[in-house]
Amino acid sequence: MIECVHAEQCGGCPLIGMDYAQQLTTKRARVVSAIVHYPALELLYTRQVVPGDQIVGYRGRAKLIVSPTGGIGLYGRSGNHDVIDIPNCRVLAPALAEVTTILRGLITSPPPEARGLLLPYDPHGGGVLRAIDLREVHMPGTTSLPETTTTAQGNRVGVLLTFVLQRDRVPSREELKEAGRALRALLPRVVGIAANLHEADAPQILGPETMVLDGVPHAEDRIGPTYHVASFGSFVQVHRGQASRVHALITREIASLDMQLLIDETGTNRRQPKVLDLYGGSGAISIALSHAKNIVTMVESFAPAVQNARSAAEAQGLGKLDARVGDAADVVNSLLANNEKFDAVVMNPPRRGVSPAAREAIARLGAPLCIYVSCDPDTLARDLDHFSRLGYTSSELIPIDMIPLTEEVETVAVLKRAPPAQPRVIYEDDDVIVVEKGPHEPVENQPEYLGSLMQRCLRLPGVSNLKVVNKLDTGTSGLCIFARNEVARQLWTTALATSGRLIYLVAAKGVTPTKGAIARDLREGGRSYMARTRYRRLAVASGHSILRVIPDGHRPHQIRRHLAAIGHPVLGDERYGHVPTNRYFEEKHGLDRSFVHLIRIEIVHPRTGAKLLIESTLPGDLRASLERATGSSVIKFLEQKHALGENRASSMLPGEPASAPLPPPRPLDRGGSQPAIGPMPTDLSPPPPSYPPDSLAEPMSYASPDSFASPPSYASPTSYAQPPSYAPPGGLPSPTITEAPTEHVPELDESPRTIRHAIVSDDD
Numbered sequence: 001m002i003e004c005v006h007a008e009q010c011g012g013c014p015l016i017g018m019d020y021a022q023q024l025t026t027k028r029a030r031v032v033s034a035i036v037h038y039p040a041l042e043l044l045y046t047r048q049v050v051p052g053d054q055i056v057g058y059r060g061r062a063k064l065i066v067s068p069t070g071g072i073g074l075y076g077r078s079g080n081h082d083v084i085d086i087p088n089c090r091v092l093a094p095a096l097a098e099v100t101t102i103l104r105g106l107i108t109s110p111p112p113e114a115r116g117l118l119l120p121y122d123p124h125g126g127g128v129l130r131a132i133d134l135r136e137v138h139m140p141g142t143t144s145l146p147e148t149t150t151t152a153q154g155n156r157v158g159v160l161l162t163f164v165l166q167r168d169r170v171p172s173r174e175e176l177k178e179a180g181r182a183l184r185a186l187l188p189r190v191v192g193i194a195a196n197l198h199e200a201d202a203p204q205i206l207g208p209e210t211m212v213l214d215g216v217p218h219a220e221d222r223i224g225p226t227y228h229v230a231s232f233g234s235f236v237q238v239h240r241g242q243a244s245r246v247h248a249l250i251t252r253e254i255a256s257l258d259m260q261l262l263i264d265e266t267g268t269n270r271r272q273p274k275v276l277d278l279y280g281g282s283g284a285i286s287i288a289l290s291h292a293k294n295i296v297t298m299v300e301s302f303a304p305a306v307q308n309a310r311s312a313a314e315a316q317g318l319g320k321l322d323a324r325v326g327d328a329a330d331v332v333n334s335l336l337a338n339n340e341k342f343d344a345v346v347m348n349p350p351r352r353g354v355s356p357a358a359r360e361a362i363a364r365l366g367a368p369l370c371i372y373v374s375c376d377p378d379t380l381a382r383d384l385d386h387f388s389r390l391g392y393t394s395s396e397l398i399p400i401d402m403i404p405l406t407e408e409v410e411t412v413a414v415l416k417r418a419p420p421a422q423p424r425v426i427y428e429d430d431d432v433i434v435v436e437k438g439p440h441e442p443v444e445n446q447p448e449y450l451g452s453l454m455q456r457c458l459r460l461p462g463v464s465n466l467k468v469v470n471k472l473d474t475g476t477s478g479l480c481i482f483a484r485n486e487v488a489r490q491l492w493t494t495a496l497a498t499s500g501r502l503i504y505l506v507a508a509k510g511v512t513p514t515k516g517a518i519a520r521d522l523r524e525g526g527r528s529y530m531a532r533t534r535y536r537r538l539a540v541a542s543g544h545s546i547l548r549v550i551p552d553g554h555r556p557h558q559i560r561r562h563l564a565a566i567g568h569p570v571l572g573d574e575r576y577g578h579v580p581t582n583r584y585f586e587e588k589h590g591l592d593r594s595f596v597h598l599i600r601i602e603i604v605h606p607r608t609g610a611k612l613l614i615e616s617t618l619p620g621d622l623r624a625s626l627e628r629a630t631g632s633s634v635i636k637f638l639e640q641k642h643a644l645g646e647n648r649a650s651s652m653l654p655g656e657p658a659s660a661p662l663p664p665p666r667p668l669d670r671g672g673s674q675p676a677i678g679p680m681p682t683d684l685s686p687p688p689p690s691y692p693p694d695s696l697a698e699p700m701s702y703a704s705p706d707s708f709a710s711p712p713s714y715a716s717p718t719s720y721a722q723p724p725s726y727a728p729p730g731g732l733p734s735p736t737i738t739e740a741p742t743e744h745v746p747e748l749d750e751s752p753r754t755i756r757h758a759i760v761s762d763d764d
């Protein structure tokens with residue numbers, strides 16, 4: 001166990017109280033828990049976590065907060081944003097510890113030239129210095145640093161120091177430069193000093209603008225056999241030794257590419273593998289790969305980092321690195337347009353993961369090997385699930401302890417090409433199959449998407465010639481009914497329109513009324529259509545609403561447009577939603593699509609007359625977003641209320657008591673290695689517990705015959721003239737019309753979907 005005098009107060013090393021083996025077990029469990037709710041990842045094995053050979057003094061990059069009293073440290077464990085001064089921090093690399101010790105003294109008694117820069121920021125008083133960002137660099141061949149700083153590998157250890165200043169209190173440029181000069185003379189380890197300007201109220205530590213005050217603008221930094229060029233604020237893995245292991249792992253995987261793939265045109269020689277390194281930062285991975293005789297194209301959105309990558313490659317005699325500035329999805333699409341081919345794609349995105357558009361584009365490249373390096377197990381799991389539909393699969397995850405003593409874990413997944421994962425079949429009979437649609441795939445083929453749910457279904461044994469019964473938007477997940485022939489399609493479409501209920505689980509912005517019905521015309525192609533959407537709020541999660549939503553009528557984007565019209569747009573809805581909220585949920589909680597899932601279908605079977613209930617569970621990505629936003633309490637609450645679905649189908653013939661056994665659904669012929677689905681119940685589940693009339697959630701009263709009261713028929717538009725008194729099953733009070741006032745229902749927007757990501761410089 002690591003002893004630290006700050007451990008009780010400082011929030012920097014939350015696992016410090018555990019022995020190291022237990023820390024590694026906790027980190028592995030974190031990765032396992034991220035994949036567990038994705039059926040497509042069921043066979044994915046998580047290896048033991050690769051331990052760090054150094055778990056103290058390892059941290060080569062640190063962003064430390066400066067308190068109003070001049071302390072330099074991190075927020076405390078109490079969670080109330082008190083800064084804990086940590087002069088004896090155990091994890092800072094010795095060079096960074098040395099610099100912070102000197103800085104503490106300088107903040108207390110600043111030299112006159114640097115007083116204006118070193119005055120700690122106080123939100124209620126004066127001061128400008130909010131934080132410092134320290135980056136250790138192992139510089140090969142430099143002589144500007146004292147010889148005593150030399151490592152066993154012959155590099156001298158320097159520091160790039162950034163002062164993070166409150167923009168509206170910053171002294172003049174000249175004063176800053178003078179302060180920089182004065183301070184560098186007092187900090188022998190520091191090879192360069194910069195000022196970063198923090199915008200008022202921005203949650204990130206670093207602001208968008210950085211200016212060099214004194215010393216070098218960047219420095220060479222060795223990891224393993226190669227070096228890259230580090231600049232102020234650019235990304236670096238905090239643990240040099242573990243970063244070097246990741247590079248070695250990637251290099252080894254690419255070196256083990258099938259020889260047959262790499263035979264050159266003459267048919268005799270092995271050619272060099274062509275590798276695309278996405279989210280390349282300053283080129284640490286690209287340069288390691290170039291050094292290992294790969295031909296590398298690197299893509300990075302932060303232009304200065306790209307320039308550094310090019311110059312480092314050239315200086316090491318690795319030739320001209322093809323390093324491109326831009327958004328990963330855009331650049332991959334332009335590579336596709338030029339018909340470029342790669343043997344391997346490496347991706348090491350920021351915490352929010354790879355964007356859906358980039359995943360599509362990467363899959364289209366069709367490289368035999370993809371290597372995904374992730375610092376966030378939840379977004380990794382979300383993306384691997386999508387990749388499984390796009391034709392890439394992975395058999396194991398390799399977690400690496402990149403930030404010892406914290407809860408963070410880096411994970412590497414090696415993906416190989418495979419047929420797209422088969423969809424999970426929840427119900428099937430001679431007429432239809434009902435399957436789960438994943439997010440980011442269209443129901444039927446569309447030119448802008450690589451595959452479709454239909455295409456995946458057609459690969460199921462015994463399935464051919466499917467017809468769509470209910471449509472779902474590409475970003476929406478949930479149950480989809482496909483008919484096996486035209487007669488069945490007509491029967492089931494009619495049954496759905498007359499006796500069917502589609503029940504969605506939706507997260508909407510803000511707190512809606514507890515229940516309501518939104519009856520507003522929807523304009524499409526110049527015409528108005530009547531439509532009504534009823535909702536009931538099941539829970540409030542971190543200021544937003546989890547709703548059970550039932551659309552009467554099935555106009556395109558009905559739920560999204562109606563909820564937007566009452567001022568509570570669907571979270572993650574890029575068309576009708578609230579951009580800043582969506583952006584926040586994507587960055588923080590990994591939500592990269594509309595939070596809409598078709599969780600339950602109730603329908604009278606058009607041939608047997610049986611009441612059929614088909615349910616699916618909330619998919620892993622939505623579950624993870626919800627859990628991240630609210631902790632596990634809301635999930636548990638919804639589970640207790642049977643609101644998160646169960647992956648099952650059951651039916652009940654008219655007049656049968658609720659508990660009567662039912663004819664089992666036709667057994668499913670799975671074939672292949674597709675994981676088996678959960679058991680199909682052959683009888684009705686026990687009735688759910690009864691809830692007090694005013695209980696928050698109307699439970700998914702699965703088996704209760706009452707819950708299946710036929711909804712009113714909405715076949716003719718005139719039936720909307722008077723909103724029908726919708727008597728929910730079981731005599732629940734009729735929902736009142738409780739619309740929040742808004743101006744209009746947004747027009748239907750059916751332009752092809754693209755997900756844009758702001759291009760930002762990012763860090764860990």
Ligand SMILES: C[S@@+](CC[C@H](N)C(=O)[O-])C[C@H]1O[C@@H](n2cnc3c(N)ncnc32)[C@H](O)[C@@H]1O
Nearest residue numbers: 279280281284300301327328348349350761762
């Ligand atoms: C986790 S870092 C990886 C850096 C690098 N692979 C390394 O090991 O040092 C992620 C990088 O992705 C870049 N980035 C973020 N969004 C991007 C986007 N949409 N397209 C391309 N690069 C992006 C960030 O600027 C950052 O340098």
